Amino acid sequence: MADFNEIAQGYQSFLQLPVYRDVEAFSFEKLIGDCSDLSILDLACGEGYYSRYFRQHGAARVVGVDISAEMIRLAAAQEHSDPLGIDYRVGDARDVELEERFDIVSGAWLLQYARDRDGLRAMCTTIAQHLKPEGVLVGLNLNPIFSADGMALAKYGHTRTPDHAEEGDAVCWRFYPPQAEPFEIRTYQKSLASYAWAFEHAGLTRPEWVPVSVRPERLAQDGADFWAYFLQHPPIAGLRSRAMC
Ligand SMILES: C[S@@+](CC[C@H](N)C(=O)[O-])C[C@H]1O[C@@H](n2cnc3c(N)ncnc32)[C@H](O)[C@@H]1O
Numbered sequence: 001m002a003d004f005n006e007i008a009q010g011y012q013s014f015l016q017l018p019v020y021r022d023v024e025a026f027s028f029e030k031l032i033g034d035c036s037d038l039s040i041l042d043l044a045c046g047e048g049y050y051s052r053y054f055r056q057h058g059a060a061r062v063v064g065v066d067i068s069a070e071m072i073r074l075a076a077a078q079e080h081s082d083p084l085g086i087d088y089r090v091g092d093a094r095d096v097e098l099e100e101r102f103d104i105v106s107g108a109w110l111l112q113y114a115r116d117r118d119g120l121r122a123m124c125t126t127i128a129q130h131l132k133p134e135g136v137l138v139g140l141n142l143n144p145i146f147s148a149d150g151m152a153l154a155k156y157g158h159t160r161t162p163d164h165a166e167e168g169d170a171v172c173w174r175f176y177p178p179q180a181e182p183f184e185i186r187t188y189q190k191s192l193a194s195y196a197w198a199f200e201h202a203g204l205t206r207p208e209w210v211p212v213s214v215r216p217e218r219l220a221q222d223g224a225d226f227w228a229y230f231l232q233h234p235p236i237a238g239l240r241s242r243a244m245c
């Protein structure tokens with residue numbers, strides 16, 4: 001895994017790019033839907049981008065958990081300057097235990113850090129243990145079936161190598177933030193079957209993979225040709241699942 005303590009500032013700068021604001025965030029916010037009055041656990045909350053979004057859009061309670069103390073420091077600094085009542089904690093999604101259950105568990109860029117299906121199952125077990133009976137998991141992830149030219153993604157702000165990965169392979173992402181040095185993140189390939197296996201063994205329904213889309217205003221501004229490669233070969237995907245009854 002990348003050491004997020006070292007790249008936290010660069011990651012924060014990356015959040016300004018259209019591929020984040022107008023594709024990832026746009027798609028994820030659509031997946032989340034109305035979060036009014038809901039309780040949300042934001043696993044792998046990073047510097048708190050979505051935790052703040054949830055509170056600003058009516059969530060009643062938000063707890064953000066991340067393994068990186070530096071990411072949580074950045075999140076807490078923003079909470080300090082603009083308090084929203086978000087509860088941030090350092091913790092590992094593979095074994096964190098909170099004494100409450102949530103309407104939604106958010107996992108935006110979490111499951112791809114599991115090295116194998118057992119690591120995935122550990123994260124999914126944490127998710128299942130923190131969902132209310134009717135609760136849902138909403139996530140963003142590397143697309144497990146991506147197989148295209150990962151360098152052709154450079155014009156959107158990041159590349160990925162290798163073009164095609166097998167179970168357990170490291171998948172490296174190089175990011176080009178507007179106001180910081182490029183940085184790399186390493187994630188791990190798991191097959192669709194491994195995701196399904198881990199979800200079911202943890203007590204979650206099989207993940208429903210949801211394609212991402214580009215915010216219409218951004219598409220109109222850049223032109224459909226610009227985003228065509230990204231949308232034909234999406235490197236990322238949304239996902240949704242529920243606690244199994
Ligand atoms: C790409 S960032 C995403 C942050 C945020 N969700 C967002 O979308 O802006 C991925 C985050 O996952 C965190 N992470 C990786 N493995 C983790 C684990 N086992 N438990 C908790 N957080 C983890 C990293 O520290 C990092 O902050």
